[in-house]
Amino acid sequence: MFLDFFYNLRGRGLKVTTHNWLALMEALGQGIHGDSLTGFYQVARCVLLTSESQFDEFDRAFAETFRGVKLDAQELLDHLEEWLRDPKRLEYLDPELRAALKALDLDELRRELLDRLQNQKERHDGGNRFIGTGGTSPFGTGGANPNGIRIGGGGSRSALAVADARRFRELRRDLVLDTRQIAGALRRLRKLAREGEPELDIDGTIDATARNCGDLEVILQPPRKNSVRLLLLMDVGGSMDPHAELCSRLFSAAHQAGTFRELRSYYFHNCVYGTVYEDARFYRGVSTGELLTTLDPRWFLVIVGDAYMHPGELMMSGGDWLMSGRGPTGMTWLARLASRFPRSAWLNPEPQKLWQNGTIAEIGAVYPMFQLTLDGLDRMVQHLRRPPSPERANRVARLAQVE
Amino acid sequence: MPYSRAVQNFLGTAQYIVSAELARAVDVAIALRRPLLVKGEPGTGKTLLARDIAHFFGYPLERWHVKSTTKAIDGLYHYDAVRRLHDSRFGDGDVGDIARYIRLGPLGRAFKSEALNVVLIDEIDKADLEFPNDLLHELDTMEFTIMETNETIRAAQRPIVIITSNNEKELPDAFLRRCVFHWIDFPDRELMTRIVRVHHPDVDDRLLAGALDAFYSLRGVDGLRKRPSTSELIDWLAALRHAGIEPAKLLGSGLPFLGTLLKKEQDFETVDRRMKRGALGRA
Secondary structure: OHHHHHHHHHHOOOOOOHHHHHHHHHHHHOOOOOOOHHHHHHHHHHHHOOOHHHHHHHHHHHHHHHOOOOOOHHHHHHHHHHHHOOHHHHOOOOHHHHHHHHHOOHHHHHHHHHHHHHHHHHHOHHHHHHHHHHHHOHHHHEOOOOOOEOOOOOOOOOHHHHHHHOOOHHHOOOOOOOHHHHHHHHHOOOOEEEOOOOEEOHHHHHHHHHHOOOOOOOOEEOOEEEOOEEEEEEEOOHHHHHHHHHHHHHHHHHHHHOOOOEEEEEEEOOOOOOEEEOOOOOOOEEEHHHHHHHOOOOOEEEEEOOOOOOHHHHHOOOOOOOOOOOOOOHHHHHHHHHHHOOOEEEEEOOOHHHOOOHHHHHHHOOOOEEEOOHHHHHHHHHHHHOOOOHHHHHHHHHHHHOO | OOOOOOOOOOOOEOOEOOOHHHHHHHHHHHHHOOOEEEEEOOOOOHHHHHHHHHHHHOOOEEEEEOOOOOOHHHHOEEEOHHHHHHHHHHOOOOOOOHHHHEEEOHHHHHHHOOOOOEEEEEOHHHOOOOHHHHHHHHHHHOEEEEOOOOEEEEOOOOOEEEEEEOOOOOOOHHHHHOOEEEEEOOOOHHHHHHHHHHHOOOOOHHHHHHHHHHHHHHHOOOOOOOOOOHHHHHHHHHHHHHHOOOHHHOOOOOOOOHHHOOOOHHHHHHHHHHHHOOOOOOO
């Protein structure tokens, strides 16, 4: 059952390392959990997890593993045996004990293991931990709670009730919370570089001078600045209206983060064509071609939109609703941007399950797409920090040629 | 360096009420000899925890308040070259002895101390992104070397390290993996009542009940930029008591001293709109 729990956690995407799992065993071996499932829940959570955003998944895995578990003595032994079948731990058990385990009932098992623990403490140190884990661990108190597992610990809520309540749902990372958190995620999009006119490093100068027995030694160095330039293109209106609030948060976060060397943001409707706009009402236009020529490939490009439109708007010449006449298709424009700015990504406020079809899938082939959630932002930042992939560059370059 | 298993489990003190989960996390951190990383909403008492642990076990406390310019080495030691230069020019003491000009930082002092210390590394997320990584080695091995004197300082007793973070920056995975982690959940009503009683032992029951009603419904309002926290509730109660507000009047005609609870202008407007619709009391 405990291995189930471990794999359940892993299955839910919680990166529980063996290192931490062993730490949990150590804590249990010391009896920190106080022989109760509630204690086990608390200990496991603080040892295995590294962020509150994982609490919800943890609770669900916990409830799933331990819910309705009716532990009678036989099953308990099975679980115990299964747990002990791990070769690493088995080393510490002698065959006599293993045989005894099978024949014992619950109370005897507890007694036996506790005795064993006592004896082994005197004999050698290595063994007591794991047997101790078996003996004083959550097994011990099994069998008395409404669900078959009793919780000690004086009047607190049961671990299952706690886990079931899903109190931490709002801390999950796949929800977007506020501007500060977005800013926090964006702040990691930085590359520090020392550039420009050297300036006086006062601390360095004082330090060097003092170390130099007082002969003045001037230290100059160029200021350390974030060298990331970010171009932000945002889809507004129409199908994006439900996401307006979210996008405005992203927008203000990008400006607030204030760490970019340069930040430019423009608006478009539905798809990028020959013109993007400085304002969301589409008065002050800027030619996309101009962006392509004036901004160098070091710029990072992030496009925010639902990528959801009539296929014609993406694939047909003259799909631009604002301009009459024919021109390159929306897809061509998108590919040109992607080709010019290899470090680019698409943020989509729509849930990922809708991405398989239509124009979203088409655009997804050109821009790596991430959901506009905290988790998605994190992954986008990670993606942008990696060197651009040559395959994508080739694919995009071909698409960009099409008129 | 084995700990003798803590003499007793951490329970919180009369001045500082902890939830069972937090108490357990402290026990685990002490038993596993790992730093305890505490996160949580502002105003939930993250910083006070270390003081309380020190108080509870009777260990000395070293505080290290991290700022945006703090470097990892600041916590270990500082070589005061300027003072040494000054002394050499104006003749004061033996400038040949560099060790005289090494000042240990909070972590360094805790390592050097014979006794077991509690070290608070407060708001670790304020510092540069690389800051936690720079501390990994020292926290793992609990020793460091002073470059100037080549002296190695090794912890006689592994200090209990409490680290707080406000989530302004993400901490590196390698660092997180080495910590015991606890998120201070916002206290429920029962725990909150106990916490408030610590600060206002003789508060009128009806006033407290009314204030808690108002407080939790205020926290329940959607779209607040900054939700009021424990410390703000305590201030608010102080204000209410000072002004002698009748418990019955709470929620009746608008909340008095709202400024102690809400800190953002937009939040006032949000709450104002709610109250006009009469939606607040029933939340």
